[in-house]
Amino acid sequence: MASIKDVAIKAEVSTATVSHVINGTRYVADKTKEKVYAAMKDLDYSPNMVARSLRSRKSNTIGLLVPLLAEDTSNFFFMSIANGIEQVLKENGYNLVLSNSNENADMEKDQIKVFNRQHIDGLVIAPVNGKEHRYEDQFNGEYPVVFIDRRPQGYKGDTILVNNRQGTKEAVEVLLNKGHEKIGFITGTLGITTSDERLEGYKESLAQHHIAFNKSYIKEGPATFQKGYQLAEELHKEGVTALFVANNVMTMGSVSYLQANDVKVPDQMAIIGYDDYDWMKIASPPLSVVRQPAFEMGKAAVEQLLKRIHGDTEGTNEVMLNSELVIRGSC
Template identity: 60%
Template sequence: MASIKDVAKVAKVSTATVSHVINGTRYVANETKDKVFLAMKELDYKPNLVAKSLRSRKSMIIGLIVPMQYTDTSNFFFMSIANGIETIVKQQGYNLILGNSHENIQTEIEQIKLFNSQLIDGLIIAPTADNMEPYLEHFNGEYPVVFIDRKPVGYNGDLVIADSYNSTLEAITLLMKKGHKKIGFITGKLGISTSDERLTAYKKAYEQNDLPIDTLCIKEGESCFDSGYKFAEELVENQKITAIFVANNVMTMGALRYLNENHLKVPDDVAIIGFDDYDWMKITSPPISVIKQPSFEMGEEAVRILLERIENGKEYEGEQVLLPSEFISRKSV
């Protein structure tokens, strides 16, 4: 099915111009109108007349797409973002509809198509893809979009992310100051900007301390409990590491399970630092050091930008907000 963006491409005009021609919201030269109508006929594009009538009054609906999986406690992270968004949208009279991509690009595209048909006024999305190509033909230009948590390659639009680089660098540097030279790094799949950023910080700490990086100490795999357990086992038994940095929450749980089952004392035998600050990390023995992300604040910032775009109706090159994360040192290091 052709989109307004397809029409704009064939007619060699902007999507805004196509919209003005269809809705009669602004003067457009007859020559340009003819190009648009010819493109619509060529592509068999039929405007949604219901959408047209409702669009002028706005739907008062915000869409949110996040990549949650049943095996991953990052669900809490994204739900905290959603809470931050909902707090603001409710105050402004909007409603929030949540879609879950399950970390699957095809599911995510289907969610975007569904939102396109539901007349949302704006979309906030934590993307699954590592580049913009899958999204270009599906964002129809009829509503603003704000990306959160992850930045795909080639994206220059509105964005709100957390700075996990500096907090990770601080955490790894502290481990080194405490005498740890063989530090294991456990992460979910790389290629996502957040995971890549944390690994870059890990490598930078080694560089700044003039220590060689042992690539066998870097473990990448599915973001799940079992992977955290398996990688911790490999690092301790094969690489003889004395500390572990785990770049997400659910893998932290798996790594801790391995340490506990094998009666390894934290931090005497193995120090550990995890990601995101959930209540269970405060009541373990000892409490776990973590990188705390500003998830609620990310939601608030994202919806602030989105509502500005909706209310002002102005095109913008892209506001990119970087919120600081916090390294919280507890007794696990």
């Protein structure tokens, strides 16, 4: 492997000059920089990034911690967030390290400990369920943190969220305006702020249309395909004429039940799902959805994080992004 001394000899400069070019620690003329970069390329020389980060306490690496589950198609949502993050990071010379909490509080704590040891410059995190976890005691305070998608309880810090309440409210209003009064609501486990906010939007829309809230129309369970299928069946037997399904994987299960039992959509059952994926466009009929701005959330999160890294210490910042109601043929 080539060394910094080899680069200096080939570029006909001192090793100190090569170091200044690599680390940006002193002005070096453009012509000299070009010689150094050309020598590095010819020799296939890569700086020791670990040693540089230990010296400067800056690694140019951002961590992303998200709650991925093997059976949950919301993983696509978090990967879209990661794409938005990566686009901004590449433009600013940073790298991304992805980690998974598996929707488990203990695993999340362990992953934060790992990031604390890795000299990251900042962390973007979608926290696990909405219970209080005292995040102040988990972070080492050496890097800024931005929370996404879910609002952590008991922690004041930068957050980038989607207006789940408003998106759900608008979707349920569409169903109400089409004459549906018996509207079922299928959700993953409540207690996660996103799920709770979507339920609030459902209730608010009913109240504004003077429709009595019926607790039996609320069906909650693990966010799985099988549970979505089962809960759609229960609501169909209870006589609802429309469904709002608050996550993608349970939407898939609900649609599967309707298709398997020849329930005509939207004539016998209208349905609106949450999140927008390609399969929804080719369903028969195409599915109406609340679309989340996942890519934009990622970009907004890392832009806020970079501000903190570059010295902005003013207050805390909460950004609320709007979702988009996409009407197709299912309602």
